[in-house]
Amino acid sequence: MKQKFFPTLIEGIRNSFDEYATLTFLEVGNEKKTYREMKADCTELANCILEKTDLSEKFIGVFAYRSKTAYAGIYGTILAGRAYLPLNPRFPKERLKKIIKLGKIKTLILGEECGEAFTQFAREIDSLKIICSLPDRIFEHVLRALLAWRI
Numbered sequence: 001m002k003q004k005f006f007p008t009l010i011e012g013i014r015n016s017f018d019e020y021a022t023l024t025f026l027e028v029g030n031e032k033k034t035y036r037e038m039k040a041d042c043t044e045l046a047n048c049i050l051e052k053t054d055l056s057e058k059f060i061g062v063f064a065y066r067s068k069t070a071y072a073g074i075y076g077t078i079l080a081g082r083a084y085l086p087l088n089p090r091f092p093k094e095r096l097k098k099i100i101k102l103g104k105i106k107t108l109i110l111g112e113e114c115g116e117a118f119t120q121f122a123r124e125i126d127s128l129k130i131i132c133s134l135p136d137r138i139f140e141h142v143l144r145a146l147l148a149w150r151i
Contacts, residue, residue, distance in 0.1 A: 010079060017042075026071055033068060038075070041068070045076030045109070048131055052107065053082075059103045063087040063096075063118060064111025073109035089114045093121040100125060107131065 017039035025038045033041070049060060060077045062084045064070035077084040085103045087096055100108075107129040110118055122128075 010081070013075060013078060014039075026068060028067055031068065038068075038072065041072045042075040042079055045072050045131070046079035049077060049080040049082065049107065052129055052131070053080075057082065057106050059083050059085045059105055061085050061087055061100060061103065061105040061108040063089070063108055063114045065089050065113050067111045067113050069109065069111035069113075073111070077109070087114075089117040093117075093124075097121055097124060100128070 017035050019035075021034065021036040021039075023035055024032050025035045026033045053060070060073075060080075060082050062070060062073035062077065064073050065088065074084050074086075085099065085105060087099060087108075091099075099105075105128070109131045
């Protein structure tokens with residue numbers, strides 16, 4: 001089989017989404033996503049990143065772990081032409097704060113599974129745009145923590 005050559009990573013990702021559209025891309029817990037479904041999610045996230053950030057933001061933080069949000073965050077960030085900086089919820093909060101500061105992270109993709117961990121240090125981070133994939137109950141908890149700090 002002859003290998004295809006793609007001049008950019010983005011082209012390679014887009015081609016894979018199209019070529020394997022009906023195959024399973026991801027299986028997390030009871031949830032399965034095809035390449036076609038992930039393409040839609042990643043494209044939507046990439047567009048959100050492009051709308052809510054400026055070109056000076058080279059890195060987007062991805063605070064999600066082994067979830068649809070984690071994979072969509074990584075691929076969506078790449079499709080938006082940015083680099084992603086993965087944040088591990090198992091890291092101590094001081095290490096996470098330092099990574100965010102050193103990476104000059106201004107935008108964070110936040111997965112449901114990391115919502116509680118994020119509230120542990122959210123108040124100590126200066127201006128950070130959050131792109132969430134959280135159920136309402138956790139989002140409200142995160143929002144209350146941020147509002148309490150900002151008021």
